[in-house]
Amino acid sequence: MTYNFDWSVLWRGQSGLWLLQGLVTTIEISVVAWVVAFTLGIFSGAVRTVSITPLRWLASFYVEFFRNVPLLVWMFFWYFAVPPLLPQPLQDWLFDHGAEFWAGVVALGVYHGARFSEVMRSGIQSIPKTLFEAAVSTGLTMAQAYRLIIIPIALRLIIPPATNESLNLIKNSSVALTIGVAELTFQTRQIETYTAKAFEALTAGTLIYLVLCLAIATTMSQLEKRFAIPGMITKRQTGEF
């Protein structure tokens, strides 16, 4: 073996700063995309369980369409294909304000929104239908029954699979490097390019992702306990990648 380990590349020069910037960008893009994905997912997942057929179809179409196209394709689509269709002033504004970031947000948001939608739908479907019937039979409208009863219960039930999905989103945010978002993976590649120390750079990146994801998983399991419904045991579900 001829490889010379040199861990000091991680704090010499600009490496440390790059890693930090990468981490911050990863967190930024993930948080904004998560808000988009979660909102889309909760809403469309709920709509997929209602008895109004056209609405249900619309939501199913969204899910199937966005979930079944690779994330990388969505990244390219929102970055290369969509901006030229926009009015010129908007295009100018976008390219002054990090078009790649916003394209990445939309790609991650709609793709993971479709996946959150599935999580939400199965959460709602695990609630007995008679609970909904009991709610509407007191005079609550369907919308009130969802807002006050079905969705609050489902949100508690889906904490474990939704956590999984959130971690997938963070990990998938690395795909945004392909459209030039300077997130964590992008920065580790940059360190590698400048120092030719691939092992050290990628190890640092790996560890940062690991710590970030573990921190979130721990927080979420605290949250799950904090909001647990008395007497209701939520089964721990593991998601696929």
Add this chain to the structure above:
Amino acid sequence: MIEFRDVDKWFGSLHVLKRINLKVSGGEVVVVCGPSGSGKSTLIRCVNRLESIQSGEIIVDGQSLLDPKFDPSKLRTDVGMVFQSFNLYPHMTVLQNITLAPTKVKGLAAGEAEKVAKELLDRVGIPDKAGVYPANLSGGQQQRVAIARALAMKPKIMLFDEPTSALDPEMINEVLEVMTDLAHDGMTMVVVTHEMGFARRVAHRVVFMDEGQIIEEGKPETFFGAPQSPRAQQFLGKILSH
């Protein structure tokens, strides 16, 4: 108060209600019984429009459910329902379970709704459980909360779908007692139940269903004493031999 006129209902190709004609007057207590799958639940679920019908007409409190201006939520404020599975909202306390609909549907002030809820908890015999979550109650207590929750909307009609079937035997009576009180207070009630003791003591009329049809109806003493149809005789033979 409730009237079924030539009502037919299908689930797909399954004909579950066949030419149902039934009248329930104000203050009357009607017990519906019959074998499993005979359409009892479906019948009472039509009254508050949890199920829709394919032909005939249902009139509740003077209003036809076929009326284009008909609003199911409005109807349901007048018709309370209690289910076999208690269906309390598990993430809310007993008090919140009861005050939810009065505040959200009727716009009652929180304080007022709580006062009503506490009176109702008193009435169903569990005044000390207001702050408890449903999971920490026994089945009988949960069902009594479910009754209180329905009563909080001050309904004119109460529907019960096998309210004691999911209960351990020692808890059945505490629920039946609440229902008996309610009947004595003059509530219009339609009760699907196999509790024949309750039917004898409390019901004004018993309706016997089989295969989607009303086979027989009459006063409890007549129905239990001298059932007319062979199917009712057979059914009662099975039930009473337990």
